Amino acid sequence: AQTVTQSQPEMSVQEAETVTLSCTYDTSENNYYLFWYKQPPSRQMILVIRQEAYKQQNATENRFSVNFQKAAKSFSLKISDSQLGDTAMYFCAFTLYGGATNKLIFGTGTLLAVQP
């Protein structure tokens, strides 16, 4: 069975600074996807970034980038130039590629507060 672990329940960062959120996962499969989703107080789950396991290059989306270490089963999210609007709960999620179901397995989340 696959599991996802986020060991930082809460984090805080000053506006314009950089912060890194940690995520580790466990799987015996080789082909899968990893995601970071953001959930602000509005409750809407928003996709931040996606990484295909077969790609060695780390994914980047504007101020958001990941450090994907497949051997270590680690998938951290770096937020550069943090903005007040980045304040949210961040969830790391895993899904198998080509499985019978595409269900997401989520970590417990990290609550990020960006301070002015």
Add this chain to the structure above:
Amino acid sequence: GAGVSQSPSNKVTEKGKDVELRCDPISGHTALYWYRQSLGQGLEFLIYFQGNSAPDKSGLPSDRFSAERTGGSVSTLTIQRTQQEDSAVYLCASSGSGTGGDRTQYFGPGTRLLVL
């Protein structure tokens, strides 16, 4: 609309009553998922639809929970004889069925259910 929509946004019901939650996926998305988000259990997968069939119902917590999807589009999650432990946010997501990015799940705003 462009995104996943869910209704109602909030639902308050009395213990023992039945409730229906609706999800309208992104147009053209063949896959649809229901998740439950609660304080004690985090984000849990409930059921996955591909078209109108549900190849994975493994997350439904009891036989009081059922879901259907018609016309390959709208889905309804029904909870019969609601219990207080059913109080949670119910999230719906949809995705394409192709490879790569097409299988990324996009979420609706959720329905917050409170059982008194």
